[in-house]
Amino acid sequence: MHNFDYGKIEKAITMILEAIGEDPKREGLVETPKRVAKMYAEMFEGLNKDPKDYFKTVFNENHNEVVLVKDIPFHSMCEHHLVPFFGHAHIAYIPRNGVVAGLSKLARAVETTARRPQLQERITSTVANAMMEMLDPVGVFVVIEAEHMCMTMRGIRKPGSKTMTMSARGIYEEDAEKRSEILTLINMT
Structure with a gap:
């Protein structure tokens, strides 16, 4: 490194x-x-990597419907206490003109962003912004749910509590019905 x-x-x-x-x-x-x-x-190997790099290679698959990757596991270190937080990311986007990224690239963008002293809110927005900038999709929706050891091991000591963050871009930011639709898909088992 x-x-x-x-x-x-x-x-x-x-x-x-x-x-x-x-x-x-x-x-x-x-x-x-x-x-x-x-x-x-x-x-902390993500400090020297840019999540946008994973979206430089794209494919034209003529697919213009929702792409959703659920339950991407990740772990990170809270920058306030340098203790871990971990959970799952769910990423949805609607390609523009059929331009799609490889599915593994979504997971790699999450992992790279998480592998540095971090805040959950920043991971969520960084991944959404990288996808918007590099893929120019109709919309991006990123949801992260995580358990923070700074809440479970110290301070308030509430094991099992989860923090959820969401970042909506494009159509997901503008259209409540589209947001609701994707949240329903994310919550399906």
């Missing part, structure tokens, strides 16, 4: 362990700073 300083992370984790009263030389903790640095490199 470009600009990723493993040594600095290892030092910081050692300092955190010392600050909480732990012994970083204890058998179970000796390798922890290295493990955390490697984990952070993976968790």
Whole structure:
């Protein structure tokens, strides 16, 4: 990962362990700073990627009806507490002039956007904006539902609570009936 300083992370984790009263030389903790640095490199690999890149290659399939990919799993790190949040994204769009993206590209855009210190609201709008800019669809609708460890492990401590965010663009922003239709499709099992 470009600009990723493993040594600095290892030092910081050692300092955190010392600050909480732990012994970083204890058998179970000796390798922890290295493990955390490697984990952070993976968790934050999206910092140097642009989700728009996944929509550079498109196909002309003469399909002008709804495309919906549901239940795209993702995990991210809350930028306020650096603890995980995770859940599922649902992405719908209506192609313009039959121009479609590969289905896996929708999942990759979510994953790239999520793999950085993040807010759920920002993931939702970033994916919607990238699709609007690169695919020029009739409309895009992104729904994300996630459980935030900053709410379940600390603070209010409400395990199982879910946060939902939505971003509507194009026809989904303008037409309440279209929004309602896509929400019904998303909620079908």
